[in-house]
Amino acid sequence: MFENAERTELSTLGEFGLIDHLTKNFTLRNNTIAGVGDDAAVIKTSNGKCTLISTDMLLEGVHFDLSYFPLKHLGYKAITVNLSDMYAMNAKPNQVTVSIAMSSRFSLEAVEEIYQGIQLACDKYEVDLVGGDTSTSKQGLVISVTVVGEATENEIVYRKGAQVNDLVVVTGDLGGAYCGFQMLEREKRVYIDNPSVQPDLAGYDYILERQLKPEARKDIIEIFKNLTIHPTSMIDVSDGLASECFHLAKNSELGITLYEDKIPIDPTTYNFARELDLDPTLCALSGGEDYELLFTINQSDFEKLSTHPDFSIIGYVTDKSAGMNLITKGGNKHTLQAQGWAAF
Amino acid sequence: MFENAERTELSTLGEFGLIDHLTKNFTLRNNTIAGVGDDAAVIKTSNGKCTLISTDMLLEGVHFDLSYFPLKHLGYKAITVNLSDMYAMNAKPNQVTVSIAMSSRFSLEAVEEIYQGIQLACDKYEVDLVGGDTSTSKQGLVISVTVVGEATENEIVYRKGAQVNDLVVVTGDLGGAYCGFQMLEREKRVYIDNPSVQPDLAGYDYILERQLKPEARKDIIEIFKNLTIHPTSMIDVSDGLASECFHLAKNSELGITLYEDKIPIDPTTYNFARELDLDPTLCALSGGEDYELLFTINQSDFEKLSTHPDFSIIGYVTDKSAGMNLITKGGNKHTLQAQGWAAF
DSSP: OOOSSSBBBGGGHHHHHHHHHHHTTTOSSSSSOTTTTTTEEEOOTTTTTEEEEEEEEBTTTTTBBBTSOOHHHHHHHHHHHHHHHHHHOOOOEEEEEEEEEETTTTBBBHHHHHHHHHHHHHHHHHHHEEEEEEEEEESEEEEEEEEOOOOETTOOOOOOOOTTTTEEESOOOOOHHHHHHHHHEEEEEEEEOTTTTTTOOOOOHHHHHHSSOOOOOHHHHHHHHEEEOSSSEEEOOOOHHHHHHHHHHHHHEEEEEEGGGGGGOOOHHHHOOOOOOOOOOHHHHOOOOOOOOEEEEEEGHHHTTTTTTTTTEEEEEEEEGGOEEOOTTTOOOOOOOOOOOOOO | OOOOOOOBBGGGGGHHHHHHHHHOOOOOOSSEEEEEEEESSEESSTTTTTEEEEEEEEEEETTTOOTOOOOOHHHHHHHHHHHHHHHHTTOOOEEEEEEEEOOTSSHHHHHHHHHHHHHHEEEEEEEEEEEEEEOOOSSOEEEEEEEEEEEETTOOSSSSSTTOEEEEEEEEEEEEHHHHHHHHHHHHHHHHTTTTOOOOOOOOOOHHHHHSSOOHHHHHHHHHHHHHHSSSSHHHEESSSHHHHHHHHHHHHHHEEEGGSSOOOHHHHHHHHHTTTTHHHHHHOOOOOOOOOOEEEHHHHHHHHHTTTTEEEEEEEEGGGGGGEOOOSSSSSEEEEOOOOOOO
16 A cells, blocks of 8 residues: 555654645635744634634653653643643633543553542633543553633734844743753663662652643743733744744744753753763753743833743844854854754 | 452443432532533523533444444544433534544554544534644544533433323434444455455445444424424433433433334335344434434424434323333333443
8 A cells, every 4th residue: 555656754744844744735714823833833813812722642652651650740741731732822822632442451450540649730720621531542651632712803822923132032941841851761771670679769850740740831821921921933942942943933034043051951951961971052952841931022122021930032133144053152143953853 | 560469340330320420529610500410411601692612532343343433433522422412311412522542553644534434524524623632542543532512501402301191202213333333344354264255235235334333313303393392301322222312311300212113114125134043123212422312202202203314203201100111012111221332
């Protein structure tokens, strides 16, 4: 069946190129305002109100490793990473559906653990579980989550919309989830080599939690309301800061310049990266899974958030011809590389 | 990780028992009208308008066999089976999202075939593809589809709502998809035994199409509008007529009596079942995947559809104590068995 005369490897397109390619001939004909290509699709309901929808699939062996990922945390993370997409649209998530496929090696108690994590996340973020199905998997565990949100047409923030001279802002700190992942992988190798050795995770709670129990930035869209800030563009940091900057720049048809010394990195992240001979800046730029919000604001909004501890102003928007740049701590200008997660 | 002291096998609950068990402690707090437990969840937007959402995951080796299932048909079917859930709520589907996970053995051309099928279905049923992602699978192909629909609060038909003495009606004919599946499995075995033998599918186009390219009954909800029929309860036939009758009866807290001689079976289905020594009635009752609509109406609506060729009146609703019954062609009363697809 796959012995076509013509055969193009999927790896030639990458994840984002592939989706663009596959969906380019589809037309929108109903009450859809925005389809494929942002953190969520936007559907107009009535009176300027919109329903937003976003979906994501997590696969064992690709997105998580059950040898160290607790099932309860997995259920929690499956929800929060999807809610993050909704906050990245400046929208309020209200409902989720969850489809789970698993093999018969799972006991009822194991599946209950996943649902306990799902319920914790639903309670914390005040969303309703409204649908889902379970089915058999011949292979690994698969979890597919869809989140439904709401916002008025005016509230919604897209990846496009940034303007030249806008400030580039990111919440929280970056690189932690990637370092947590590296630590878990290291301890797994140690355990495989010598099962009697106890894992040494002391002092690394922060980066472990960033990887195993990420939170979505619900608080940020509430802060936006309170500070009357309306970002000109926004995305969540799932694939890494660099990759997300490329998305904002591409969708807004502009360039972005970042300052290395402004990128927020937690000391635990910094120390662990150094311990592993990793460049902490590279962990932040390319690590991903931090689920912070990256956005742009008009300079006139600078005062509103300049002293707020949750925000770091890390760069500015340029015209497209200036390209994508990183000013290093030493003052040199480097071309920014997109090194987000590539699907194939 | 799975060596819990307590271990309950998933098979002890079955698919529907499992979902009920896992979601029983979840609370609804937002604008959700109906959550888990129907063909779609219902969310109130404004002015009596509702957004409906339904999701389904298809896995290679569980729901389809790529050795005989053409990729284009697979893409088409992944959409139509989800749209069917929306029509089963008497709602209009408007948007779909599609997540696909596949291994690198797939070429771009293979994935394009899946999307061609998806696009055909989107065009025919006038729905918008608004989101989706692709990712790597270490094992088989996984397709997860979510469909978003709309209806007014008054239009929506649930699984609950049937009344004693209502008529039980089904559209089209039943058992064909199951016989198509049996034929494909038979030809696969023949091919494995002797690869030089050409498959003998002549004269069986109808049941093949029922299995490989099922349609959703968009036309029926338009007929309901034209005939001013509002079913009292409804479900689509995905797991088999018997299983769906049990769902309607359970949700409405009533009983159902069916007449074997009224169950619509196409001659091709009938002949093929006989060829394989299968009971055609059992194929209709337990085969599933027909994606017809099963519903109940008040007897006062009888005249409106009694002569319409798309509808068969196959039974009536009783009180709960009468139970679930099948009156055979010979006039005997048998207890109806639910033999829908069991996930574990």
